[in-house]
Amino acid sequence: MxxxxxxxxxxxxxxxxxxxxxxxxxxxxxxxxxxxxxxxNHDAQDTFYQYSIWFAFVNKVFDGNLTVKELKSHGDVGLGSFDFLDGELVMLDGIAYRIRENGEISVGKDDDQIVYADAAFFEKEDSFLVEEPIKFTDLASKLDAKKKSPHYFYIYKIHGQFKHIKLGGVPKVERPFTDGLDVLIPNRPVFDAENISGTLVGFYCPDYIGDINARGHHFHFISDDKKWGGHVMDFESSSALEVQTDTKTKYKFDLPVSEEFENVDLSKTFHYN
Ligand SMILES: [Zn+2]
Structure with missing residues (x-):
């Protein structure tokens, strides 16, 4: 003792x-x-951040190593997908939501891993209304008309009510990965909601981004009650849409550090538009 x-x-x-x-x-x-x-150093505030490259995501690099905590160090808004496509990701006001293939929504944990994402610290630069009713297919031209130039990067927060909205999820995959996004996206799970209010989180890349990221506008949605979310495929608004914009002139991406990425065959291409 x-x-x-x-x-x-x-x-x-x-x-x-x-x-x-x-x-x-x-x-x-x-x-x-x-x-x-x-x-x-204000660089993080001015930067469009991306994890992995679109080309790798299309070609079955589905096991990333960026955590939700790390993503939050690059922004307070974002979109993307979780590892093994176990859910679409939408980040709003610093909270990263996971929408699984059955439509269930949860808040991503700090150590959850992400396979592909865009993120930015949103600083409202301009705002305007898009009068209803407007269809999703007409939104891009309304946003383009307000751009200083199509050659910069833009981040959007767009709030409103929707008569109808069609959202896409992602199907969870397991090793060995057989199909790339060119096969999975046309067969993705789809969620339809009626008379719902919520926020579109959007990222715009100029065409010159090529296969590094998705060209043009890319939107994910989260409802005000946090019960509906996913990749925006279609909608019709039932209120004026309140659009907030932020221009970014810096761009940064991190590549996955994995054998999968080192050896990926980048032969397939696939774009939403
Ligand atoms: Zn998406």
């Missing part, structure tokens, strides 16, 4: 000494950082 007590005191003393040493080191490194970086 006596020996155990002495041992405990010794361990405690070593612990106190080590923690003092760590504090000293942390203070020194903090000072060093302050000296090296004279101004705050």
């Amino acid at each position: 006596k020996f155990t007590f002495k041992l405990a005191v010794l361990i405690l003393a070593i612990g106190v000494l080590l923690s003092c040493q760590n504090k000293t080191e942390k203070t020194e490194s903090a000072n060093t950082i302050i000296n090296e970086i004279p101004s705050i």
Whole structure:
């Protein structure tokens, strides 16, 4: 007993000494950082962030290693898909929602992994109304008319009521992955909702992005009651749509670090438009 007590005191003393040493080191490194970086870096706020590339996603790179927590460090709005296509992703106000193939919606956990995503910190730059009724197929031209130039990147938050909205999910896949998006997307699960209000989260890439990302507009939806969500396939509005826009002039992407990505055959192409 006596020996155990002495041992405990010794361990405690070593612990106190080590923690003092760590504090000293942390203070020194903090000072060093302050000296090296004279101004705050706002790059993350101005950047359109993307994880993986569209070309890889189309060609069956379905096992990514970006976590929800990491995605949130790149933005507070976003869209994409979770690993193994186990749900579509839509992020609004810093909350990443997962919409599974049966339509069930949950909030993504910090360590949930993502296979493909767009994200950005949304800073409202302009806002305008699109009068009802408008169909999804006519939305792009309304947004294009307000763009300074088609050569920049744009992020959208669009809120309104919808007489009808058609949303696409993704079917969960298992190894070995046999079909790419060119086969899976035309056969995706579809959710139809009537008389519903919610927000479209949109990302626009200029055509010159090629196969790095989806060209043009890409929208995901989450209802106000958080019971409906997915990739926007069609809609008809029943109220004026409140459009908020944000132009981005910086673009960044991270590539998956995996054998799958290293060896992927990038021969197939597939685009929504
Ligand atoms: Zn989508």
